[in-house]
Amino acid sequence: MDTPKYIYIDDENDSSIESLINGFNDTKLIAVERLPLSKGMDFSTLKNLIIQKIEKDSYSGLLIDLRLDGEGPDSLDYSAISISSELRALSAREEIPSFPIVLCSTIDKIKETYKSDKTSHDLFDYTFKKAEEPNYEKFSKKLCSLAKGYKDLPYKDFSLETIFNRPDLNTLDQRIFERFFNQDIIVPYDFAYFAVKTLFHCTNPLIKETTLAARLGVDIAKSGDSWLTLLSKFENCKYSGLFSDGWNRWWADILNIQLKEISGKNFSFLKAEERVEILSQTFGIDDLVPAVPITNNASSEFWTICEALKLPLDPLEGVKIRLSHELKPWQEPKYISLYAAAERIGVDKGIEPHYTELERIEEFKKGS
Structure with a gap:
């Protein structure tokens, strides 16, 4: 496949938009081209322009600002949510090809509109948060x-085992x-x-690299090449299915089995120093540094991370954070440390404690 091309739609028209487009294009991984708007462009015109780009001009996806109906010089009478909803409906009816739609907006705009409208969450594959x-x-x-x-995904005759590249999916919780x-x-x-x-x-059932490091008890930064x-x-734990070249993830259940085989113990009950000693001896790796x-905090029986600091955390010493969705029965909560909660670290990125934890945080503040 050639370099994927994305259409970019935004009602703003300043230097930051050009800088954003150049930032993507400079990577050579994707090509981003802005679709020119005119103030008050009607819904059908924009929809047809997007469809033409996808069907006839070989564009692979859409990168779109949330508030097209904002105060920009090319503002429209509708938002990204309404146009994206129509495009998804057309794809579902197989009237147009399916393609990724990525939301591109500021934290403030997302807080103002996106988070309060939970029905819109299903429209976008990913959210790119504009930053400096x-x-x-x-x-x-x-x-x-x-x-x-998206190019490889089927409409019919699908195989979950093929898509997620794991032959024993039946060993996982079937509700997933x-x-x-x-x-x-x-x-x-x-x-x-x-x-x-x-x-x-x-x-x-998958975990990211920082969580993997926490469960192994390793300080990534200090361990370097080790x-x-x-x-x-x-x-053998690495996820290799759909979109694995964009997201590095590991199967938590396979990791647990491997750690049990290595140590004969439940790793979650071991201190970081003990875990690192076992791993160093088993694999002959020097210079691994325990987290x-x-x-x-006092415990090094890490099993998760502080989402604000991205550092290993024992869930028993953590504070659950507020999520924009309800957890599924098989999913684990996300946490921040009491320190991060008290200092409001991460609030600017939308990381906030769950309301049930507020009293506990206040008690921590009084005692610290």
Whole structure:
């Protein structure tokens, strides 16, 4: 597949927009081209322009600002939510090809509109949050993966084992995949949404690299190349299915089995120093550095991370955070440390404690 091309739609028209487009294009992983708007452009005209780009001009996806009806010079009378909803409906009816739709907006706009309208969450494959210095390499990699993955997704005769590249999916909680057995019609977006929102952005059955390091008891930054060497010893746990070239994830259940075989013990009950000693001796890796507890914490029996600090955390010393969705029965909560909660670290990124934890945080403040 050639370099995936994304249409970019925004009602603003300043230097920041050009900078954003150049940031993506400079990576050479994707190509982004702005679709010119005119103030008050009607809904059907924009819809048809997008469809033409996808069907005739070989564009792979859509990158769209949330508030097209904002105060920009090219503002419209409708938002990204309404146009994206129509495009998804057309794809579901197989009137147009399915393609990734990525939301591109500021934190403030997302808080104002997106978070209060939970029905819109299902429309977008991914959310790119505009910032002063975005990690364009990271985000371009994900957008490239989405575009390529959509090309391979089937409408019919699907195989979950093939799509998620794991032959023994039946060993997992069967409720995880039940949605695919309760739908008469399944379109590519169903798989894309499930992979990104249900598997990648939640903890269990897959975990991300920082969580993996926490469960191994390792300080990534201080371990340097030794961490990469250790990672190579857990390749059998690595997720290799749909969109795996955009998201690095590991199967939590396979990891648990491997750790049990290595140590004969439940790793979650071991301190970080004990875990690192076992791993170092088992694989002959020098210079692995054990992770240490976050400020005001004492336990190194890590099993998750502080989402605000991205550091290992014992869930018993953590504070559950507020999520924009309800947890599925098989998913684990996300946490921040009491220190991060008290100092309001991460609030600017939308990371906030669950309301049930507020009294506990206040008690911590009084005692610290």
